[in-house]
Amino acid sequence: MTGVRPTSPLDRVAGAHDAAVLAVARRGDPVSRADVAQALQVTPQAVSKILGRLMDRGLVAEAGTIVSGPGKPTTLYRIVPSSRRAIGLHLTRSRVHGVVVDLTGEILERRELETGHLQPVPELIATLAAEARELAVVGPGELLGAGLGMPGPVDWTEGVYRGSSEPDPWRGTPIRHLLAEELGLPVLLDHDSRAALVGETWSEPGLLRNTALVLVEDGLGASLCLDGVIVRGAHSHAGEAGHTVVRMGGTPCSCGRFGCAQAEYQAALDDGDAELAAQVLATVVLNLVRLVDVDRVVLGGRTVYAHHARSMEAIRRALTQSLQAEPWIHVEVMLSTRGTDLIAVGAACEVLTHEYGLPQALVGPE
Amino acid sequence: MTGVRPTSPLDRVAGAHDAAVLAVARRGDPVSRADVAQALQVTPQAVSKILGRLMDRGLVAEAGTIVSGPGKPTTLYRIVPSSRRAIGLHLTRSRVHGVVVDLTGEILERRELETGHLQPVPELIATLAAEARELAVVGPGELLGAGLGMPGPVDWTEGVYRGSSEPDPWRGTPIRHLLAEELGLPVLLDHDSRAALVGETWSEPGLLRNTALVLVEDGLGASLCLDGVIVRGAHSHAGEAGHTVVRMGGTPCSCGRFGCAQAEYQAALDDGDAELAAQVLATVVLNLVRLVDVDRVVLGGRTVYAHHARSMEAIRRALTQSLQAEPWIHVEVMLSTRGTDLIAVGAACEVLTHEYGLPQALVGPE
DNA sequence: CAGGATAAGCAAACGCTGTTGCGTTACGTC
């Protein structure tokens, strides 16, 4: 495999433009050649070529014309949602939640399975594969692959579940490889909060350029999208905001430290102090705003729904209070629209992003 | 200015490759055509063309040959440090520190000026311009521009000092514009901790892909480089780690919140508890590791030098203790080699990076 | 109901990128 150079730099130019046009088209409304040219900063003529390529691949189709004054009517183009599909799986210790989505990230079918107990690895892979196979038969369009989102330290690059310190039967398992082999499909493995954010950015292209997604499931996570790029970090462990200390010397946490956000949040809930729990969340969010200057915060996860009105209120209040001296800063706080499908959909969108998302860099390594 | 498209996508390909070759060359040792081809994943022939372009611009020169067995000897190339220069200024409330650096970021000349008091804006601009002009005459090479690093909220995009909540004569000043006008040179304005990190990444190309720089001057800041990109955020306010809460309900901070890292750090120092201060720093660092998974931490800033042995020890201890369950994670903690020139050099490197650094994205807006 | 103005889109030629194929150069070895 030495010296393999699968794509030339010119392919990368075309590929990046293809992805960019797809991102514009994904916003929903049909677009004109001129719209795209404006958005990509290229000539209308170039857009014709790009759209031609995408139409050849069946990703885009013409969508009628509109007349707007004199001159030839504008041709409109739209994305073809049914041209591609991806499977998304959300794995927790007691449940497997699966979806198939189309090219725009809309759900075609949903499945939920209670496993009840922690399955050993071979059984786990079999369960995941069975779920995926059930979902694979739904809907038209080319099936691109499957994404899997799960909590805990997960290595996206290697596709390995690293696991926590406590005894853990899944620790160190190369889940991506095993499942890909079993399914005969490309598989991507990612941390649940990052998968969720990938899903949100896929659905709202261009909007969430500097966004934090705070996920409250069994644990507490927060993933970041900065300048349009999902942050994964050096060992692809980014997102463990739950193990960020917000009260030095506070509640002991399972990780061995004291005053982790996750421990404080859980302790507050156990005390029945939902207000304090919301304040912990607000602190985490405000810390993110100060540290990396996000202007959008998305809340999601099973646990957060029970308290979401209070949580959002607390976060908004903390933000306006702390930012009153900086009126030019506005931070939008919103609840994910995906509900409990958030992570499964996100995992599916990992595949879509991998295939049709904007490439990160132009030049190769370095 | 509507519809201006100064660079075509092909220019951007060439530009990105030029920058990448320059980054490789900046590492110091002369490089061969084959080395570069390997690093950039392009053909040796393409490297010849790229090097040709760079040699035409005087940025690179041949540096002899080496024989390694039979065949034609390998031609070596090296960067020409003296071909370009940039000015860097570090502004604080009581001091202006300035440098001129060459293309590799090495200092050609250094100046230090105590202003003693907070100058009104016109006087400030005059002082900065005078310093810059003194530095501008030193050394050969084309002068590219000047960079200015300063504490507090700074808008890199607009070139405006936003200022804090307290009465501040500089608040809202478009410093970049004013200084550029006065000097007749391009000027870049950035937050001190981000400027410092730009400097570090310029000096160590490729090494600091996921790095946090913790800067302890009058305040406390931490800037991030993730996947090789400096994080500036939605309003380019990223880096205010000092106003990140590490002890909810703790020491009141000037920003109105309680338990900000900066307030806790200062309170510990005021109590003469250097150990606790170091622990606050360690907490900030560990939070960064958990949140964005950096694998390198650079310490810098005037204040940190007084306690750097203890600080680094505390940080290293906290890291090994917290990460013992995850042996695959290694976080390198180091002290900046730039000493008190850190920010001034960084500000100069902002200009170098702007001109010859790797571009962020291939396609235009979106 | 023609004719002109206007706007969108197509086709071909162009400039530029990196790539490919092949010949040249300079070295060590026999």
Add this chain to the structure above:
DNA sequence: GACGTAACGCAACAGCGTTTGCTTATCCTG
């Protein structure tokens, strides 16, 4: 001095977006 080897240069090439000029389709005017 002939030969093999490795680095390199030249020329032709493919593919990207750009430019230019023409065609098409609509509205507006007389």
